[in-house]
Amino acid sequence: MNRTEYELYFKTIGSKGFRVVYWDKETSDYGVGDCKFTINFKKNPSDLFIKEQNLRKIIEENFEEILDIEGNPEEICSVFGFSKEIDNFKAIKKQILLCIAEFLMNVRKERQKKEVQSHYDLGNDFFSLWLDDTMTYSCAYFKDPNMSLRDAQIEKINHTLKKLNLKKDERLLDIGSGWGLLIVKAAQDYGVKSMGITLSEEQFKATKDLIKRLGLEDRVQVRLMNYLDLDENQLQFDKIVSVGMFEHVGKENLEKYFDKVNKLLVNKGLSLLHTINLPEVSEEDSFSAWLKKYIFPGGYIPELKELISILPKYDFHLMHLESLRMNYALTLDKWYENFSSHTKEIEEKFGRQFARRWGFYLKGCANAFRTSGLDVHQLLFSKGLNNDMPLTFEYIYK
Known part of the structure; x- marks a missing residue:
């Protein structure tokens, strides 16, 4: 420093x-x-x-x-x-x-907060041009490679929520809740009380509108704040999920994330972390350096072994690990296709250089997931030993 x-x-x-x-x-x-x-x-x-x-x-x-x-x-x-x-x-x-x-x-x-806003507060109008209408900005889940992007994103939300084994009236926290689909579906489909946390004002406003439009104010809330500022003396959760946010915490804050989850999660509670990772971090990775400079300032993609090695420090027990690498490649293909069909509109609003950089980011990441070892995993872990889960994970894939 x-x-x-x-x-x-x-x-x-x-x-x-x-x-x-x-x-x-x-x-x-x-x-x-x-x-x-x-x-x-x-x-x-x-x-x-x-x-x-x-x-x-x-x-x-x-x-x-x-x-x-x-x-x-x-x-x-x-x-x-x-x-x-x-x-x-x-x-x-x-x-x-x-x-x-x-x-x-x-x-x-x-x-x-400024780093996150520099990316996600480019405007809901911008992201709506190339995301699907669920406004889900993370790896989709393709049960069939011919699925539409929208169907695959809804399937990803369903897949994620199934893993958490949610029960009615449980309390769910989503750290980095995006445009709010996960916390809304959790309340609708499982009857939980869910809370989303975001640093993006654009996402916060859109999620508030979604909750109000669906009449879910009594079961769903969203807060514009840093997750580290949540008061564990006032708030405790049965389940905690984070999808596509962890890449923004920075190398020096990896353990702070797990420490905060530990403080907010009840004993035997479950947490699911969905994050991009590398087999090995290399300072010579020019593409990662380019992404950090132009697309994700302050970002850091950890090694999988970094994450797994931290878990025992907080008595977290890894229960399920799943790679969605090729799912992300397909997701990025769909995003790039949508993005390319709106290139002229994006250039008029943000300039040609911006459009070229973002197009390169989407296409380059799709290629990286296919060829470089770049991966995305979902890690499901419990706080302490949880002996109440089903004996197999068949319940996830039904």
Whole structure:
């Protein structure tokens, strides 16, 4: 992590002058007037913040290794707005690190929101040109290669919901709920109470309209927020699903996703993660780098083994794993065909370069799924041991 976010934080602190010596020995002065105190970083806190879920615990255990301070405690408390009752450097160091950690987390959440919106908030009119009328923007499920895209997308939703073994009045959370079809069908077909979470304002508005149009306000809701901000003390779910969202969380947040699912899921509850993955992550993959630059800023496609290795840390037990690789290739073929039939319209609205990039993205991804080892899997896992599931998975494929 570079110093930019830390500098942004310190520029917002107080008006009195103070100095910060960073871990790379670079020095910056902040505030106005003579420096009243100096903050010395012995190491980059982000090296710890990124890896740890419990920030308070990691700060308690490592603050002396991260930070040192020289100056008057009263001046420091005055600049940072701390209580005057804090009169020792030990407590001040901890408090400063907690403030920095909270600021960095908020900055990253805001950045993730902007990255997601830069893709999904191109407009419902744009996506409706080449998605089917269900507005489902993830891998479809083709029981027959000649199925229409719409039928295959509905089949994917049905296939996903079947795996969760839903029961009437259970609580279902969809992290990254898109345009809302899954949470709506879950309520209609299984009688569950479902909630969708999205960072896209366009998807949020469309889902709200869909719920109202179908008269499902008493059983279905959608929230415009980061899933990490859900309060597990107020909300618990029997089943949690995420389809096509995990690619956006970023490498540093993989474990944070599973940690949050763990906190929100009841004991013996089920979760299904539907995500693209690679057999091996390569920094030299030019196509992935191109996608990250032009189509999915901030995205990261994990290795399958990365995901599976995280599960035991949260007492998650993998119950079913299914590859939908060729299904995604067929889905992208259909999208590209639809996209190509509206190229002129897209060029008029977004420009020729945009249309060419998106066409290359759709065609290139279809080819990658067929030839490169790029894959998409559905991972079904339970929190703790669940002995109440059917003995076989025949129920999914009936």
